Amino acid sequence: MTGSSAYRIRRYGTESHQYGEYWPGGTGALVVLIHGGYWRERYRLDLMHPMAADLQARGYAVWNVEYRPMDVAGGGWPGTFEDIAVAVDSVADLDSEAIDPGRIGLIGHSAGGQLALWVAGLAERGGSFLLDGACAQDAKKPACRVTPKVVVSLAGVCDLEAAARLGLSAGAVLELLGGAPGDRPEAYAQADPMSAGPLTVSQLIVHGTADEDVPYELSHRYAARTGECAALVTLPDTDHFEPIDPASAAWDRIMRELTPLLPA
Template identity: 45%
Template structure:
């Protein structure tokens, strides 16, 4: 029987995760662990509820799953005068994802295998998952603090992996500017820190799954990231699938089954 437990990783109301554990998982039998990071173009309209079907499916198949919530940017179209209801955006959203992943270091007694942790991120969650995967390499380059829980790999599900392109294309009413608090022309340094394309190489496998039929996030964003990552020497792969944007997080679809199979490669 799968168990579920909501656990805070910080004091803010959105700093929590829901831990799903498969039958038999425990301190003496830790389960390989997947961090599920939901999408929604970083806006507070969308919550970790998007990750529930995936979390339940993976837990039933033997994974420990950490369905992560985080502070999102306000839902106002554009960034000027946006709502501050959730207090998210740059850099709070990124700090939350880092804190949330690292909180797994405290959950070994519940049955989490802290040495075998991969991320599964959809849409904006794919962006955040790949960003999080680059933390160890970024710390090594800058002398910053190493992550307490490094990721062994990421399956990106139609991830927004090129933040500058998302801003240039004004995807979802310029959600990138809404996340960052302004245009790249005014926040060049911040965009460079937030964009997975600018944090290569990471040394971490990124397996990008995307469909050309996706109308929410262009296929070309995954294509561009994987090309750049491979050129930088990273073990990145692009897996073209079928279906719309949400097929990737719908158990039973071809797109989702591809993602689950790739997770099995990262966490054998």
């Protein structure tokens, strides 16, 4: 299901990383997939192909997005975040006859989980965010035409300040945001899901207890702080990549939790 007949490439910008794969679905529900990789170029959107194929087979349309990682020109803060905002907003331009704008879900894995929570917060705030004191919203472009019905964080980096303190992935957060929390307080305040106000959209915060790449405690802390809108889905003895493997018991559990919130 990963050949050219399964999806079509669509661009949302002119830079090489500003594109996505549109996997047509059946009845109107669409899932946006945001891959991880600690915001580095080593991992690309093909990491999500098995998930996209499985979701398409279940009747969902899928928008599997690429974005500028922090180790290419224009990536990091704010470029990576701007790409995600525009990519999600571009769902409104994909297939207006086939996609129900009231049935959009976001699924992000690892760093993509952080980005999914961030862009959902952006939608709730009306679409604008500040970059070193300046508004980054493009006044010529309608802001946040897409409001997700549900957000799923799979082994997400839900607490950037803690991840920076722990030095996860050789200091990836410091590289992403340009320094430590004390050096870049505005960036952390806007980028970190733990710093923003609790989201009101339904959230599934999924994490395995055997994850050695992103500690389970980051998701546990985020869900506890967010409250009833964030359901913590704990996967015992599950590693970092099992949640994105459609052949795994973890994925079966995720779909059992997601389907009532976003029926295909």
